[in-house]
Amino acid sequence: MLEKTTRINFLYDFYQALLTEKQRNYMEMYYLEDLSLGEISETFEVSRQAIYDNIRRTEQMLEDYEKKLGLYHRFEKRQKLLKQTKQLLTEQNYDQATDVIDQIMEME
Structure with a gap:
């Protein structure tokens, strides 16, 4: 899990400019501030599932950007x-x- 977190953090550093503000907020809160899905969902007044889905889609986007651009x-x-x-x-x-x-x- 730590290896995945480290990789996502690096990918985020390289590709965050390609994300929407909402995606950046969720990723920063989840990966950098280490907040739980529940804490993030309370902040934005949306369901935990919505946060989870958005984070997973964003992770996939970061991986797709890496496949295409190879910066990491x-x-x-x-x-x-x-x-x-x-x-x-x-x-x-x-x-x-x-x-x-x-x-x-x-x-x-």
């Missing part, structure tokens, strides 16, 4: 390559570090 995937790949570069530099393996930096630059 590229972010993860870049982070991995940066860690690898740091390790190679620590080991003073400059040629390999330069190769990894080239890979990072090609991603952009």
Whole structure:
């Protein structure tokens, strides 16, 4: 569950501008503020089921955006390559570090 929450939070960070204000509010309250469905439903005076359905649809939208745009995937790949570069530099393996930096630059 923690892995899913972390993934959704990252996807939300990347794609929140593509969501409606209502979707952003529900996602922030549920994932960032850790409010329950009941607490959110009281705030907006709608049923818990409506909140649940909206959050699930929004999660699916975020996953769809990721499939099409791949921003989170590229972010993860870049982070991995940066860690690898740091390790190679620590080991003073400059040629390999330069190769990894080239890979990072090609991603952009």
